[in-house]
Amino acid sequence: MSETDHSDTPEGGDPIVAGEYVLGVLEASERSTVAQRIEREPEFATEVAFWEERLGGFADEVKSVAPPEAAWSRIEAAIAAPARSPALAFGSLCRICSSGGLLV
């Protein structure tokens, strides 16, 4: 590889693209392209997971900061929505019907 590199596709291929994504050096449009690949391509997702795990040690350097008290109530409110998935709702319905329709 030369002293300067102007290419969009790096020499090292997917492992390096995955590394660039995890480091966070890509622009918004490039990030969304890569994010779509993670969803669609399991092998590429594995490359991303490799970097996330191996570079995770950097997070040790970041100072922890307690979030404000109100932050948790906002999260609680956001997840308070009813049945998360049809499968779960169906599951609980079946428990009711199999128990003879008695709500205890």
Add this chain to the structure above:
Amino acid sequence: MDAIAANRSQLAAALARVAAGDRAALRIVYQDTSSKLFGVCLRILNDRGEAEDVLQDVYVTVWRKAGSFDPARASPITWLVAIARNRAIDRLRASAASRRSEPIESAEDVRDDAPAALELVVAAEQRERLKTCLGELEERHSAVIRSAFLDGVTYEQLAQRMEVPLGTMKSWIRRGLMKLRTCLER
């Protein structure tokens, strides 16, 4: 089992309960990890309001996606840190697009560039491995890789910071990543 390993398996167990729809388990995950994740978001966004928004988004994502956490592939904390960093970086890019005129430097001043006192997130051997492998890189390559991870800045911004052409910055990081990967795989 050491403290980190114990913490890791507790967190993994809590995430499994979150995946099953257990709200109390999400509260446990939040108590154990929110200060670290808020710190990560704050470091990248440098704005408390934005970091709070992203933090909420992160735990709502954890609530929805806990089922996709694979303990064979990731440790719970690095999985959570990855979600937080991705959300924070996406937010940073979105807000950068809406306020392009603001000089990047204004956000850098308040950052402390010296590594903070070590707070244990990952297992010691994993941290040591990263340290060893970074030590094998050219110093400027490892410095920009560290800085990119912590601050979530683009190639372009890193090039400006270091006062080198964009192509040079890409070359430094890509070479660094290639060497790092070979070493980290060992």
